[in-house]
Amino acid sequence: MFGSFESHPTHKTIKALGLPTLFILLLSLSCFGHLVKAYVLIYAGCSQEKYAPNSPFEGNLNSFLSSVVSSSSQVSYNAYALGNGSSTPPEGAIYGLYQCRGDLPMFECSRCMQSAVKQIGLVCSNSYGASVQLEGCYLRYEHSNFLGSPDTTLMFKKCSRSVNNDVEFFKRRDDVLADLQSAIGFKVSSSGLVEGFSQCLGDLSSSDCSACLSDAVAKLKSLCGSAAAAGVYLGQCYARYWASGYYAELTPESSHEDDVGKTVAIIVGVLAGVVVLIVLLSVCRKTKRKALLNFLSISSYFLEIITLTFILFPD
Known part of the structure; x- marks a missing residue:
């Protein structure tokens, strides 16, 4: 129903996702039930520039994300500036913030931010700047200081x-x-x-x-x-x-819960089909190792497609 997307000009649109995305999202969906709407992805943006593994920036980013998860159980908004002192290399500086929707209770704010932290790490892996907007919360970090600067982009x-x-x-x-x-x-x-x-x-x-x-x-x-x-x-x-309708819905006709149910049903159906296929392969080839490799290859292919569709077209 909705066909328009705009992203931050310094960030790129996500084009591919790794297999672990599916399992994290399904875990969130199964654990939180009716709260799932708060964790639906609205948009995400990632910088083109990447940081090196084990760099000072990665260390400060991990500290920032850990602080976000901890703080969100106490307050619904917080901002951070890490690694901007004289004792830290300039390339290690990170600035970030998070915010939950004003009507979320603190326990749900914390869970929403946990989901946001997981998703930003998956869709914007090793990015110097990233942002994710979920239904119930928002998370952003950058290498340069954006805090307090007017931004109506x-x-x-x-x-x-x-x-x-x-x-x-x-x-x-x-x-x-x-x-x-x-x-x-x-x-x-x-x-x-x-x-x-x-x-x-x-x-x-x-x-x-x-x-x-x-x-x-x-x-x-x-x-x-x-x-x-x-x-x-x-x-x-x-x-x-x-x-009309409950205000967490963008339209009366939209139902993220229905979409989630359909997506899970599709995934279960695909996995069931793959299991049957593996049984046949095991009987025909009588080689468990080859059957297992085929299982991993085929299931990875189908789950990658389903995951990509689920994230990029949540509605």
Whole structure:
């Protein structure tokens, strides 16, 4: 339903994923059940430049990610600057932050950030800069200092089908968007059957937050026009609205839980087919070692395709 994607200009779109991605995602899905929506990937961006293994930057990155997991069980936003002192080589400096959606309880914030840390390591392996936006939380790090710098870069947008000649809908939508512009931090708003929410990064002043959200709302209207549901993510804030339904959904028709169920069903079906194939190979060739190698090769091929589809097209 949604066909538009924008990413940070210094980051590249992910084109391929390793096999371990699938197992981590399935573990998250099976463990968290109805909380799965918070961990659905919205967008990810990775820098072209890569750091060397066992470099000072890698050590500071690991410290940063560990601190994020620990801190997110206590506070929903935090920012970090590591390795920028005189005792550390310049190439080791790292700046980063995380933020959970304002309505998430702390235990869910922590779990969301654990998922974000895993996903950013998988999709942006060895990158000097990376960001991931999940439904419930956001994580970013860079080699250069971006903290506190105004950033209204368009990171991502989604626009649904259009609503034609519905005067009442547009009036309600405009009321919601006007209300969302006044947010300081996180805000939920509704008017009639239209709902929405918005959020700024935790270190923005009220004036900077208002300016960012004003830009986000303007982009919503200009880029998505008469869409029944839309979401715009900028560098330091985002705003979303939709026509009726629970506000964690971008559209009433969308169901990430249904998508997850379908994906898991497909995976189980493929694995079942592969198992049957391996049994046949074992009988025909009577060589367990060859059968095992065939199993690993075939299953890796199919799971790679399924994983890539699941991540890049979550809706």
